[in-house]
Structure formats: C-alpha cells, structure tokens
Amino acid sequence: MFVETYETYNAVYDKILKGKVVVVIDTLRATSVITTALVNGAKEIIPVVDIEDAINISGHLERDMILLGGERNAVKIEGFDLSNSPLEYSEDVVKGKTIIITTTNGTRALKKASSSDDVVVGCLLNVTSVADYIYKENKDVVIICAGTEGKFSIDDIITAGAILDRLEKLSPYESDDLSKASYFLYKSFQDNILNIMKYGYHLNRIEKLGFHEDVEFCTTIDKFSVVPKYVNGVVRLI
Ligand SMILES: O=C(O)[C@H](CS(=O)(=O)O)OP(=O)(O)O
Ligand SMILES: [Mg+2]
Numbered sequence: 001m002f003v004e005t006y007e008t009y010n011a012v013y014d015k016i017l018k019g020k021v022v023v024v025i026d027t028l029r030a031t032s033v034i035t036t037a038l039v040n041g042a043k044e045i046i047p048v049v050d051i052e053d054a055i056n057i058s059g060h061l062e063r064d065m066i067l068l069g070g071e072r073n074a075v076k077i078e079g080f081d082l083s084n085s086p087l088e089y090s091e092d093v094v095k096g097k098t099i100i101i102t103t104t105n106g107t108r109a110l111k112k113a114s115s116s117d118d119v120v121v122g123c124l125l126n127v128t129s130v131a132d133y134i135y136k137e138n139k140d141v142v143i144i145c146a147g148t149e150g151k152f153s154i155d156d157i158i159t160a161g162a163i164l165d166r167l168e169k170l171s172p173y174e175s176d177d178l179s180k181a182s183y184f185l186y187k188s189f190q191d192n193i194l195n196i197m198k199y200g201y202h203l204n205r206i207e208k209l210g211f212h213e214d215v216e217f218c219t220t221i222d223k224f225s226v227v228p229k230y231v232n233g234v235v236r237l238i
Contacts, residue, residue: 002140003167003175005160005182008147009112017116021137023130023163024113024121024230026146027155028202029084030106031123031228032218033069036086038237039224041095045235047107051077054100061098070102074209077102085214105153109146110230116142121228121235124159124193124221131166133227133238138171143179154185154200155218158193161186162221194219 006012025031034045043065048054051072058066069082069089076083082093084103101107113119118137122130134141143163145156161182167173168183175183189196197203197219206215217223229238 001138001171001173003143003164003173003179004141005143005145005157005176005178007145007152007157007178008150009109009144010150012112012142012144014115017113017142020116020118020140020142021134022113022116022119023134023141023143024106024109024119024146025123025143025156025159026103026106026109027123027159028153028206028218029086029214030101030103030146031121032125033084033086033089034101034106034121034235035123035125035224035226035228037089037094037099038228038235039226040089040091042089042097042099043236044098045228046098046100046233047110047230047235048100048102049108049111051102054102057100065096066098066100067094069099070107072104074104074206074211085211086217087213105146105148109144110235113144113230114233117231119230121230122159122163124162124219125223126226127159127162128166128222129225129227131163131170134163134167135170148202153202154197155203157182158186158189158197162190162193165190193221
C-alpha cells in the first residue's frame with residue numbers, strides 16, 4: 001500500500017486517482033459538517049461548487065425534503081437554510097433531508113476527487129473509521145486536503161496524520177514525504193492537537209469570526225464511527 005498526500009486539490013489530476021482509495025479532508029469545516037449531518041440522520045449530501053448549481057439542483061427536488069447549506073467568506077449564503085457550522089446540522093433539522101452544500105474549499109476538493117470511484121470523507125471526527133476503511137480496501141491511497149484558499153492548511157494536515165497514525169497500527173504502508181510530515185506533525189502534538197492547530201491561519205480566521213464552538217467540535221477526535229462515501233456526486237453513509 002502506498003499513501004500520497006496532497007496539500008490542496010490543485011495539484012491533483014484524474015490519472016493520480018484511478019484505482020485508488022481517495023480520502024478528502026476539510027476539517028474546518030466542510031467534511032466535519034458533512035459527517036455530522038449524516039450521523040444526525042440526513043438522507044444524503046450533494047456537494048456542489050457554485051451557489052447557482054445548488055439553487056438549480058434544489059429546483060428539481062421537493063422543497064420540503066431539502067436544505068441548502070454552506071458558506072461564502074465563512075458565513076451563511078443569503079437565502080440558504082444553513083451555514084457551514086456543524087452545530088446547525090442537528091438531528092431535528094436534518095433528519096431525512098437531502099442537503100445541497102457549497103463551500104469555498106471542501107466541496108471543490110470533493111469534486112476534484114470524483115474521478116475515483118472510491119472516495120470517502122475524512123475529518124478529525126472519524127479518523128479511526130477512515131483508517132479502518134483504508135485498511136479493508138487494501139489499495140493505494142490518495143489523501144486530498146482541501147486546504148484554505150488554495151494553500152496548505154494545518155487543520156487538514158493534522159487530520160491526515162491522525163488517519164495515518166491509525167493506519168500504521170493496522171498495516172505497514174509506504175508513503176510520500178507529505179504523508180510522513182503529516183504523520184510526524186500529528187505524533188508530535190497528539191496529546192493536544194490544538195497546540196499546533198492554534199497557529200493555523202484558518203483556525204484563527206474561524207475563531208475571529210466567533211465560531212469557537214465550531215473549532216472545539218471539529219477538533220474532537222473520533223466523536224463518530226462512520227465513513228461517508230461519495231458516489232456519483234452524492235455522499236451517504238456506508
Ligand atoms: O467555512 C469554512 O470553514 C471555509 C470557508 S473559508 O475558507 O474560511 O472562507 O470553508 P471550507 O470549504 O469548509 O473550508
Ligand atoms: Mg477548510
């Protein structure tokens with residue numbers, strides 16, 4: 001098994017992904033939102049890149065059965081039902097609903113991954129379940145970090161390292177340098193990952209906007225034991 005990690009989706013192209021397990025990570029906050037919504041009973045999540053696409057898709061579905069979610073500049077989009085805060089995606093809100101979501105980084109990373117037929121959603125909330133899934137699939141792995149505004153983001157790399165820490169306990173694997181760097185960064189801070197994450201641009205941005213509770217939630221390790229899988233443009237639990 002060989003693991004490659006990409007700091008953003010920009011350097012990823014289709015040929016890299018063919019036949020691999022692809023893990024898309026956007027810890028702050030899109031993949032944490034998607035995972036939480038599905039745990040809380042959402043029927044499915046449709047990630048889209050553009051606001052217009054989200055509105056168009058919603059027009060083809062029964063309005064009562066859908067929610068529009070996401071952000072631009074980290075805040076709720078005008079006319080949408082939900083922002084990009086996982087805390088809004090509670091059971092009473094999302095149960096049985098199809099959620100169409102568009103975010104700045106995470107939904108773009110998912111779209112980029114879609115040339116693989118084996119794409120799962122990772123975040124700190126489900127690192128052990130994702131590692132178990134990778135182990136069982138027993139294929140080469142590509143980890144795509146969403147990054148923030150096209151650049152490396154510590155929150156995503158720490159999550160990649162946490163997944164690789166669990167994977168190492170299940171199976172030997174080879175890896176590229178960014179996978180190794182993410183692993184060692186995670187190992188150095190595993191007792192308190194916020195000791196490194198607090199230096200991250202994106203975490204500080206979210207904190208300054210008043211989303212401290214989101215940060216606390218999204219940095220909880222293994223809160224959930226689920227693997228959301230992205231198939232034919234839709235994310236559901238497996
Ligand atoms: O809301 C977020 O956490 C970010 C938005 S931004 O990069 O801070 O503008 O979106 P995401 O796609 O979840 O990284
Ligand atoms: Mg992000």
